[in-house]
Amino acid sequence: MSDQPKMSAATKELLKKVRMMVPPMLEKFHKGQLGRVAVIGGSENYTGAPYFSAMASARLGADLSHVICTPPAANVIKTYSPNLMVHPIMREIGEVPASHEPASELASPIIAMLSNLHTVVIGPGLGRDKLMQATVAAVIKAAREHNTPLVLDADALWLIQNQPDLIHGYKECVLTPNVVEFGRLAKAVGIGEDEMPDTGEAGCKKVAAALGGVLILRKGPVDWISDGSISVKCEQEGGRKRSGGQGDTLTGSIGTLLAYRRLYLEGLWGG
């Protein structure tokens, strides 16, 4: 008997394509060429989420994994793993003088890093602090100008539900809402529960289309992925444990895969 999971022909074909994007480890490559991923998140209440995300990006194979967070979170995250490069650039409102909310100043060194990053993940453990949200809004605008692939999850989805125009029509953007986040996003783009006949494909496709074709990975009993025109279902059965951090791990993994996709499209190897 085989231990291989059962897969449809469509899934096998899809995985074959994904396999083509996984870079070979050639002698000529230097450090950083096979993936530079940054996770923006990590605040007073949450230090685990950005760690799970960045470690997943590293363990899947990114050469360099960064975490961009607040100073107190940075001190904690640095003790978790020496693999991660941790930048204490973000600030919550209480960490700057009152009356001074320099979101654009705080975003500036992060924006300066963009040309050196293949993918940016935003949201794990970010929190909903006004200054943190404004800072990542400025980074998202700049990332669009750089055409940097983005993965937005957790509290970055809170930002998107309030300002959907930030990502509307941006094809290099992946949103990974859980059930609750998906419901909020749907409402934000004017799709009510009564217009959402199922919990799967149709709703996912509708919200992705309403956001101008961004890619949505809708997490739940079945994960559905859609860009508003094409939809794919994850057929593999997951575990039954619902512990916190599984979505964070997914974001870092997608971050590395998007970096690989970029390197493949740029023709880093082959030819």
Ligand SMILES: NC(=O)C1=CN([C@@H]2O[C@H](COP(=O)(O)OP(=O)(O)OC[C@H]3O[C@@H](n4cnc5c(N)ncnc54)[C@H](O)[C@@H]3O)[C@@H](O)[C@H]2O)[C@@H](O)CC1
């Ligand atoms: N170790 C850590 O630091 C962790 C931090 N986390 C962070 O915590 C912050 C808040 O995230 P939340 O996910 O709590 O916020 P949400 O606003 O998404 O969730 C709010 C509530 O919805 C509930 N919920 C989640 N999935 C549900 C489902 N399928 N059906 C019904 N109810 C459901 C949750 O239990 C929670 O009480 C984010 O910044 C996130 O990244 C989480 O990622 C978990 C791990």
Ligand SMILES: Nc1ncnc2c1ncn2[C@@H]1O[C@H](COP(=O)(O)OP(=O)(O)OP(=O)(O)O)[C@@H](O)[C@H]1O
């Ligand atoms: N009801 C469910 N049945 C089966 N699998 C589920 C269910 N809900 C979630 N999952 C699986 O768990 C993964 C993580 O989803 P979850 O809803 O926990 O995300 P999250 O809340 O964003 O995670 P995090 O705790 O990292 O913030 C999904 O990709 C999905 O495969």
